[in-house]
Amino acid sequence: MSIKIKEYAGTPLREEDLKQGKVLSFGYWPKAKYSWSAGVAIGRYLAELRNARVVGRQCDKCGRTAVPPRMFCEWCFRPNDRWVILKDSGVVNTYSISHIAADATRIEEPLIPTVIQIDGTTDAGILHLVGETDPKEVKFGMKVQAVWKRPEERTGAITDIRYFRPIER
């Protein structure tokens, strides 16, 4: 009972308490390694990225084209019907300007993580970066186009697209 409790448990430490050994601490580096199966849908998606193509899957029942592709339509719950080769361009659905890396350390050149709605789809955005622009110039609804790695550099990964660049202002 909140008002009746005088002392709450918990012993806060400072980083220095650990560094200076005031409190014992134990480091551990796990080996957590995997080899993930891309499967039918993402397998083809990644293979096509190597060909500098973006592909989606279309459902005949609701007419929706999904990217990243999956072999089922989650809304109709049925196998979807066909592969669709999409344009490698789209519009900015939402964006941000990142000054930090994945581990929360600061980075010099800000990145522009963006959800890009691929042209020819109704709701299918993908996560990627926008580049070749001043972050201040990025706008909602701005048209962007994929900038691909050179063919010999492409491995069949989402990073085969280096980033998307604005194609009109």
Added chain:
Amino acid sequence: MKKRVAVVGAGMTKFMRRAQETGKELAYEAARMALDSCGLRIEDIGSVTMGSAPDAFDGVHMKGEYLIDGAGAWRKPYMRNYVGGGTGVFAPIHGWQHVASGLFDTCLVVCEEKMSSCRPHPQAAFLTIFDNLTERPLGPNLVWIFALEMHRYMHVHKIPKEKIAAVSVKNKRNAMDHPCAQLAQKITVEDVLNSEVLVWPVQRLDISPTSDGAAAVVLASEDVARKITDSPVWIDGVGWNLDTAYWTNRDLYYPQYVENAAKMAYQMAGIKNPRQEIDFAEPYDPFDYKELHHMEGLMLCGKGEAPDLAWEGVTQRDGKLPVCPSGGLLGVGNPIAAAGLMKICELFWQLRREAGKRQVPGDPKTAVAQAWGDLMQMGTVVVMRA
């Protein structure tokens, strides 16, 4: 429903950036306090459910199993429920299922998080929540998705940043009255707007901290609850809902999953008009805009209206609709699952009028707590009544 279920006891630890206690010890302290608060012994507990977020924080695989003894589950029916950040409010829903099903008279609900074990920074664990094949290679940071969602929300409703910052100011100040708070401070809207930009539009003071901590509540069926206490607080509505994992395929401006979960909980609680019937709310606020987003999902106001309510002071503790009187995650701290359950503790204390300096004025009878989780996907909602 088979049985009405009440919260009869609650406990929590301090929320800390780094705790010396192990996860087991944190769980113990919270569970022990919850039992003591209602005068129960461990033998009186029929089952235990644990809520805890990724194993990658504590650094123990199958950490639900690791935490058994600290959670008081020795030789008891024990499970771990897990819906990402939504876990803290799902755990009491899972506990409610244990009791309302008629299987148990009592259930101890414990939530624990020891994020500080994760190195180099708890943020690093969040890289591993992204899709392993289509997103992780881009090196995403957790804050990215919040920034993307926040920006979309601001764009659609034309919300100025300062109205959002008002939430952070309010919650960090409310937390000054919370004895467990990690980041209670008196700050201004300008402080928020001038704080370090992490991922625009998210700045340092828009974010809750990473924390170690635990919380616990004791649930009991109606007949048992009335024997334990004169003032049980009833769990009258529960709802939970998960949207598609393809988060980039959705319009992030509105949390439909929260609305679905809220509708489920309100229907069960017989609430027709939440704006009239809810006396105060504890929506999930890991980021300041999230509180606003969730108020809208909880249908406590119209879409895009929440920022004005925050700006005009309606959501202050003494306002017409107090929101996060505890100080929320922004002020008290964010040991993921424990933070969600802290909100249930707050409802319990407030509805029993035991919240001390944090007590909302008037005579609150009905309140809602909510948590959110996964990739902008999961809504968990509990309605409680005095």
Added chain:
Amino acid sequence: MSFTERIRSPEDVRHVKGEMPINFLYTAGIAGEKFLREIKENAKILGVRCRKCDIVHVPPKIYCERCFERLGDWTELESEGRIETFTTCYFDADGSRLAEPEIMAVIRLRGANEGIIHRVREIRDREIHVGIEVKAVFREKRDRMGSVLDITHFEPSAP
């Protein structure tokens, strides 16, 4: 079957390697800190007694898992005990074959009701069995870090 198009050539099968790129730094906790400090400083093993359940827990805890009462009755244990069970391991944690098999055992120290987990050495495979007496061998004080590895192993007690 469930969807209409499948991979039909092994050439089209795609795998992506990955990992969980994190590491951890643990604290020993309130009870663990005291337990390991005592090993480090004095080469002594501490347990904690629950009077209600009449058992001595080792490694010690701040609570009794059985009755859930808070504990504080610390007691010094002997560093000798009986083998409760054991196993001979041929691989390490990576699954690589060990040069020499290693015996792991649960050792119930005299005066305790629980058994600590450790290696047993200086004994032949066929001489070991459930119930034999073993004692802890500690590292030299200057080498002790405050860890279970401050005990290098257990070995048969002098006959």
Added chain:
Amino acid sequence: MAARVAVIGVGMTQLRSITPDLSYKEMMFEAAVKAYNDAQVDPRRDVQSFVCSSEDFWEGTSIFDEYVPDQIGASLKPVCTISGDGLYSLITAYMQISTGLIDVAAVEAHSKPSEIVSIRNIMSLALDPIYVRPLAVDPYFVAGLEMMRYLHESGNTREQCAKVVEKNRMNALRNPYAAHASQTTAQDVLASEAVCRPLGKMDIAEPADGAAVAVLASEKKAKDLCDDPVWILGLGWCSDTPCLEAREWGEATYAKIAADKAFKMAKEVRPKDIDVLEIDDSFSYKELQHLEAIGFCKEGEAGVLTEKGVTAPDGEIPVNASGGSLGMGYTFEMAGLQRLCETVLQLQNRAGEHQVKNARTGFIQCWRGIPTASGAAMILTSERS
């Protein structure tokens, strides 16, 4: 107990040692389609709640529950994950239906250990980080310690454990879902490479990939939707101490308590009324230890019963006629749901070549694997005339 709960449909993929051609989502979709077809339900219209099962480090993804809804028809629906065996998820769905809040629920579990490159390291990560993990030893040592003490206390022998492997791998030859069926003899098992003595390589159930989904319904819905619902009569689950130091090594107390609770709830059902058992056999000795713990024979008798063929598919107490984990493959968090699927098929007389004659009432039990002492039990019955 007022209204009852039934299983009205099951779906499982074929288990395989590797599934390189399918993503986990595609495997789950396949199991879900099968289960919904079996139950004749549309998940988007009829299923009100979904309960999934996973542990992050088996997947290599944190907050794995993010990735479950789409492929099982659960998007924008009540979905939750239980970090535990599929049987725990089934129990959660059972509780949800018993509250009256939900009429039809689906339960999912899957297993893709072929994708885990460093499986022993992941297993080690479940050991206590302060007291056990620093010893840096093969995590299977936990099973070695337990097997040694169990054989010591019970008087059962390594040979009898090997007989379990022989039986289950042979049983699996008649189960098309099985990944590790073989004409193995007890001699082959005893001769297999030592891992953690007395545990040999063939005492350990080989991992397998697969997915399973089951559909549960309230009494009224079950009768509307299904000709032969399989009723859940009793269930129980229990966790003993997670601390290796505090464990009573010879006994599977968690299994005993869980089974006692299940029988108590099922009232007049006794072990002699059970026609088929699917119990945890993720290590050879575990089948014997569990059989004794759940009350089907006295301590020390399970080995002899196995030798005498009492636990064979045509014996008095058919145990793991499916092949169990030793024959079908060990599927981690899916293991309990795999047993559920097998038992439902048995009770509905649909198990094909490995059908046990006149199977009406079944018992299933799961264990969460090393280093845990947690598990669940369930009793089910068909009322088909």
